[in-house]
Structures are given as structure tokens and as C-alpha cells.
Amino acid sequence: MSDPILENLNPNQLQAVKTTEGYVRVIAGAGSGKTKALTSRFAYIVDRLGINSSNILCVTFTNKAAQEMKKRVKALIGDLYDVSFITTYHGFCVRFLREEINKIHYPKNFIILDAEDQKTILREVFTELDINSKNLTFKQVLRFISKQKSTSDYLAYMLENKSFTPDQKDSLSSQVYQKYLDKQKRNYALDFDDLIHFTAFILDSNPDVLLKWQQMLHYIQVDEAQDSSDNQFHLVEMLSRVHQNLFLVGDPDQTIYEWRGAKPEYLVEFDQMFPGTKTIIMNQNYRSTPNILKVGNHIIKNNTVRVDKDMVTDNPEGVEVVHFHGKNDFEETLWVASEIKEILKTENAAYSDITILYRSNHLSRNIEQALIKENIPYAIFGGVRFFERREIKDVLSFLRLIVQGDNFSFLRMFNHPARGLGKKFLEKLSLLANEQNLSLLQALQNNIEDKELNKKGAADFLSLVADLKIDAQSNSISDLVKIILDKSGLSELYRKDGDDDRLENIKELVSSMMLLEKENNGPVNIVEYLQEIALYTDMDKDTENQDKVRLMTIHISKGLEFPYVFLCGFTEGVLPSALSIKERRKRAIEEERRLMYVAVTRAEKRFYMTDSEGFNFTTGLNKYPSRFLFEIKEEFYVRKGKLSPEILQASQATAASLSGSSDTAFKAGDLVMHPVWNKGKVQAVDREKNQYIVHFFEMDREKPIDFAFRFLEPASDSEENSVSPSEFLNIHEGLKSAPDPFAESLHSNTPSDIFEDENPDHSSGKNDFIDGKWPE
Numbered sequence: 001m002s003d004p005i006l007e008n009l010n011p012n013q014l015q016a017v018k019t020t021e022g023y024v025r026v027i028a029g030a031g032s033g034k035t036k037a038l039t040s041r042f043a044y045i046v047d048r049l050g051i052n053s054s055n056i057l058c059v060t061f062t063n064k065a066a067q068e069m070k071k072r073v074k075a076l077i078g079d080l081y082d083v084s085f086i087t088t089y090h091g092f093c094v095r096f097l098r099e100e101i102n103k104i105h106y107p108k109n110f111i112i113l114d115a116e117d118q119k120t121i122l123r124e125v126f127t128e129l130d131i132n133s134k135n136l137t138f139k140q141v142l143r144f145i146s147k148q149k150s151t152s153d154y155l156a157y158m159l160e161n162k163s164f165t166p167d168q169k170d171s172l173s174s175q176v177y178q179k180y181l182d183k184q185k186r187n188y189a190l191d192f193d194d195l196i197h198f199t200a201f202i203l204d205s206n207p208d209v210l211l212k213w214q215q216m217l218h219y220i221q222v223d224e225a226q227d228s229s230d231n232q233f234h235l236v237e238m239l240s241r242v243h244q245n246l247f248l249v250g251d252p253d254q255t256i257y258e259w260r261g262a263k264p265e266y267l268v269e270f271d272q273m274f275p276g277t278k279t280i281i282m283n284q285n286y287r288s289t290p291n292i293l294k295v296g297n298h299i300i301k302n303n304t305v306r307v308d309k310d311m312v313t314d315n316p317e318g319v320e321v322v323h324f325h326g327k328n329d330f331e332e333t334l335w336v337a338s339e340i341k342e343i344l345k346t347e348n349a350a351y352s353d354i355t356i357l358y359r360s361n362h363l364s365r366n367i368e369q370a371l372i373k374e375n376i377p378y379a380i381f382g383g384v385r386f387f388e389r390r391e392i393k394d395v396l397s398f399l400r401l402i403v404q405g406d407n408f409s410f411l412r413m414f415n416h417p418a419r420g421l422g423k424k425f426l427e428k429l430s431l432l433a434n435e436q437n438l439s440l441l442q443a444l445q446n447n448i449e450d451k452e453l454n455k456k457g458a459a460d461f462l463s464l465v466a467d468l469k470i471d472a473q474s475n476s477i478s479d480l481v482k483i484i485l486d487k488s489g490l491s492e493l494y495r496k497d498g499d500d501d502r503l504e505n506i507k508e509l510v511s512s513m514m515l516l517e518k519e520n521n522g523p524v525n526i527v528e529y530l531q532e533i534a535l536y537t538d539m540d541k542d543t544e545n546q547d548k549v550r551l552m553t554i555h556i557s558k559g560l561e562f563p564y565v566f567l568c569g570f571t572e573g574v575l576p577s578a579l580s581i582k583e584r585r586k587r588a589i590e591e592e593r594r595l596m597y598v599a600v601t602r603a604e605k606r607f608y609m610t611d612s613e614g615f616n617f618t619t620g621l622n623k624y625p626s627r628f629l630f631e632i633k634e635e636f637y638v639r640k641g642k643l644s645p646e647i648l649q650a651s652q653a654t655a656a657s658l659s660g661s662s663d664t665a666f667k668a669g670d671l672v673m674h675p676v677w678n679k680g681k682v683q684a685v686d687r688e689k690n691q692y693i694v695h696f697f698e699m700d701r702e703k704p705i706d707f708a709f710r711f712l713e714p715a716s717d718s719e720e721n722s723v724s725p726s727e728f729l730n731i732h733e734g735l736k737s738a739p740d741p742f743a744e745s746l747h748s749n750t751p752s753d754i755f756e757d758e759n760p761d762h763s764s765g766k767n768d769f770i771d772g773k774w775p776e
């Protein structure tokens, strides 16, 4: 008789599924069927061991992965089981906090801040502190905040009213940080980092709560365990202490989030932490041809921090991997376009079978240019995310204003559409709100008679909110959204705007709400809906099920598979990223190599790598093929386009110069030149903090200078012949303001986006601050 849960599993997968007790770790290579093993295991525990599904926690990394797993588990055991504990870390924390947040005297309807809300707070704080992007960018400060939260005892300040200890070295960021925390406190608002920290705090400080959850969660499964951070691992480890059934599955070779705190050590050293751990290796690859796997295996072998394993496959040999080298960007991307046409013609493939990967968002522009020219339909995957789109955020903010009355929604909507309420109005209102310890909305309600506030726009806004509050009592969420659109004037605004996409997106939102109402068999709780929606940051519905070539960063492609994959911009300084190497040296090179490995192992049938000559604005050097290309044996791929011996030689020299012959670019005693403070001497190299301590002669003081600061140049006693860093900055500025050859086309990316940081998957492709204007 056929067994849907266990059939089609290979022996190692079967072992992973049936080893349900104790500490278990599965090292699962790319394409080895991790999802299959995890979902079958969940189904096995429920269906064959008789454990209630609400006693099994299965945490994954993205909403997408969680949805996929739920779907597959339901297909195995039917619709009747509660699979809500198949979720992301953040999803689990929201669920937990809804039940337990009262332990820290927060209300159940706490607010979750998404990236847009965080920017709203920062805009306010920057205005209050009179800061602009010259001093600090949103990106920098958000990184600072996240880092502080993971290393400092900020909860004592948030929850126990301890005083704030500013970080001396970074006092401006510290000031912003404190104000950010104050605004969070006042609004009972949690950002993503807080979700994890608050949960851990409540568990750590309430033994009865901890025991309750520990007793409930008999089995815990963790997907993508190599990407778990300290806090995330602490959470699942703590929760598993009573029943001691903790199952980790992951692939250390696919760790690509070390830069934001992933600790692959938890997976690699799990057996030392828990003696008696059972280890299962899944190295049978079902996805790729041997030709593709050969390239992947070969590259990743160069890493030193890993569990050694070669992926094997029984798939047919397939065609050879191709490397194309173009004389310039256009040649590279036009070759990709022509190859896509060829695939369509000869392989019986659709556009949607083809994916183009790149290291950073800005690289898509050239590619798009070529695809448009060649009439090839494409979609950017994970570009501007659905729930971050302006119109969607507007509607959701209004919804939140009605049910929660929070300041962030108020700030977004009080003058949108325009009601003639300006900066002065807001200043006065903020002042009164602070004095009277009220929210902005309450302050307006209480002080509408004040002569500076008593404006028609303000009175209209108050009556609109009051009106909608009444509507909220008797309407479903989908109807309420339609009413909001009508009464607020947003519908009218989008219609006049002429951007049909906005109205289409709103329709999409309404129909997703209707679907939820149908699934729920009744009304949807608006507060819970808003909390859950805030977690959906990586969702992009539009690109699914369309016959278009997909473009995405390698980070976004993780966990996905495609028949035909092009890796474009395979250039030294891009992949591996020069910026990451400067920041984190050898660790970065290994992580960049893992990125390359992730890219290769997405491909099922064919894999192409392309690069081109020209100038790289990020490194300030000419472009040469990536060092990783030279790590692949030449017989493992075919080359199209000519790579001259000079280029070959220069590529190796560039790789060596980017890595630096020593561990850091400078050592103690080196003379350096700074664009502002001029000449100095390196006193010490602080590898812990990734900075040099430099004594600058003119000011006669020491300053900590980041390893990543690229305008710190070597200096000698005679400087006559070298371009000084300040001159270099001028050249750079010149290049930035040079006419953009693609100005007419596509996005609003300015040339400055070549300076974007290394988390391209989290950037919407836009800079935080462009040409002195706040981002929209």
C-alpha cells in the first residue's frame, strides 16, 4: 500500500524523519530535500506518533518557506490539523507575545513596526535633533540600533525605567537611539529585533511562563539552522529543555547572513553542545546536473570553516556550465538576452524558467536595459515589497490609526491627502502631546479649539477618524478598507495620480482580505491582522505565476530552484564584494564564496556566469573576472568571449590587492592620509571592532577609523606624487554627478547606489536619502 508520508524518501531522509527523539542535527546539502524531510517529519510525528500538531514547533526563516511547509504538511495529513506553529521566528514571537506580553505591562494590541514605520520615527527624530543625511543615514542608524539592541541591556531602559547609558564613541547615533526608544515606549511599539528580545526576556524572567511553553512544545524543528542568531538559538534551545527534542536542519555551506548575526557554529558545534546528538548527512542532490554540481562542489571546497561534504546526484550529465566574458556591460547583458532567446527557441522553455542572479540590486539596471531592448518580459523578484508599497502602507496605516490611534500612523496620514496642515501645526501639536502625555490623535481631539490647531483640515480629519471608528464596529475588514479609501479621499488621489498599478494593488489587498475572511469563516480581528501583516516583508505576489524572466539578488534566491540560471556581474569586487572584504576580511571571502555556491546550486539544467570589462565605481578599479572563476578547473566549464592573458594576469593582481597581503590594509606604525584630518599614524589595529586607532598630526588627537573606510590611503613622508584622498573624493564626486547614461530608463537609482551596503536583499533598490530629499 502506498504511504504518502514515507514513500519516495531516500534512506537518509527516512532516518531524519524517524529519528524523532533527542537532539538531532541534519547537515543537508543544497537541493537534498530539506523541505521534504522537515515536512514529512512533522507529518510523521502527528500521523504516526499521535502527537497533537499544536505541540510541535517548526521554525523557518521566511514567510514564504513557512507557507510552503504548511501547504506540504496539509497535503500529507489533511486540513484538519492546527499547523500554526509552522512559522517564522518572528511569527512565533508574535503569537507568544499576544499571550504573555501583559507580564511586562504591555497591551495585547502592541504595535509592530515595519521598515517604513521605523523610517517615520527616524524622520521625526532627525528633525528634533536637527540632523540630516550628511551626519547620518537611516541605514547607518538602523544598523546601529539593531546592533545596540543585540549587545546592550536596553530592555532595562525600556521596561524598568533604568537610565540610558549613551555609547560615548557614537554619541550622535546614541542620541537618535535614545529618542527612538522613547518613541517606541510611548506607543507600545516593537520592532523586529524587539519581538525576539522581548520574548526571550519574558521567558528568562518568568519561570512559570517558561515552564508552560516548554511543557507544551514536545518537539522543536529548526529549518536553515545555519542562519540562526544567538538570540534565536537561545530561544529554541531554552524552549526545548524539558522534552529535549530539538531537531536542527541546515547547510553550513549556505550561511550567507553572518554579517547580520547568523552563527553557523550552532549547527556545526551542536554535537559538542549536546553530547549524544545524532548527526545525519543528506548529500544526495535531486536538483542539478552533475556538471553544475561539479562547479559548486569545487568552489566551496576552498572554504576552511565547514563540514566537508560533496554533493552527489544521479541526474543525467546535462550540458556544460558556460562562462561569458564581454568587452563591456552592454556586450555582457546583450549576450545574456540573446542566450535567453536561444534557450526559448531550442529548449522548449518558458521565460519563467529563467532567472538572472546578481550580487547587489543596482546591477539589475544594465540587465533590464538589455531585456527591454530585446523585448524580453521580466520581473524583479523581491524589489519593492507588496506590503511596503506606498498605497498599501497608506491604507494599512489608516486602518491602524482607527483601531490603535498610534503616532506613526497619525504622522503618515494626518495630511495625506493634503489637508493644509503643515510643519507649524505639527510642531504645536507635538508640543501639546508631550506636555499632556497624550498621543498625537488624542492631543488633537483635546485641543482642537487651540488657535494654532483649529483649522478646517484638522477638524475634517478628526471627524473622518470618528466616522471611520463607527464604521469599524459594523463592517468586515475588507469592507472597511473600501470605506476608508472612499471617505479619506485616497481612492480619488490614486485615480488622479493615473498610476493604475496603485488601484490594482489595493484591489489585490482587498481580495486577500476577503479570502482570509472566507478561510476564517467569519470576521478577521483587525489588530491581529495588522500584527501579522507587519511581518510580511519578503512577499512579492506579483511576480509569481507570470511568464517572465525573473531577476533577483543571490540572497533572495536562497531556497529556490530554477531550470536556467545566469549569474551576471561575476566581477572581482562585486562577487566577492570589495566592501565586505574590507569590513570582515577572510570571513567575508568565505561568506562571499558561499553566496557563489548558493547561486550555482539554484540551477537545475544550465548555469551561466558572465562578467565584463570596464570601470568599477565601487572599488575604483578596472573590472576583472571574479577570483572565484579561477578557483574552478577550466575543464569544468566552457568559455565564450575572449579573455586576454593581460586580463587574466590583472585579475589575479586585483584579487590580491583587494584582499591585502596582510590581514588588514594597515598595520601599527603605518602612515596614513585621511581626506579631512590629513596625515596620521596608525597606533593600533583593533580587530575586534574592525577599526584602526590613528593619531592625526594636525589635530594631535587619536580617532578610531573603520577598516571599511575606503578613503584612508597610505601616506609616505613625501606626498608630492600621489593623489590625496581629498582629491580622490573630488574625482569621485565628479563621477557621481556625471550624466547617467541610463537616466531615461527604469528606476530612480542614482549612480550613488553603487555605494549600497552588503544586504541587497533588504534594500528596496532605493537609497534612503537621495539628493538631499527625504525618501518617500
Ligand SMILES: Nc1ncnc2c1ncn2[C@@H]1O[C@H](COP(=O)(O)OP(=O)(O)OP(=O)(O)O)[C@@H](O)[C@H]1O
Binding pocket: 008, 009, 010, 013, 028, 029, 030, 031, 032, 033, 034, 035, 036, 251, 254, 285, 286, 287, 558, 559, 560, 601
Ligand atoms: N527523495 C526524493 N526523491 C525525488 N526528488 C526529491 C527527493 N527529495 C527531494 N526531492 C526534490 O529535490 C528538489 C530539492 O528539494 P528541496 O527544495 O527540499 O531542497 P533543499 O534541500 O531545501 O535545497 P536548498 O537548500 O538548496 O534550497 C525538489 O525539487 C524536491 O522535490
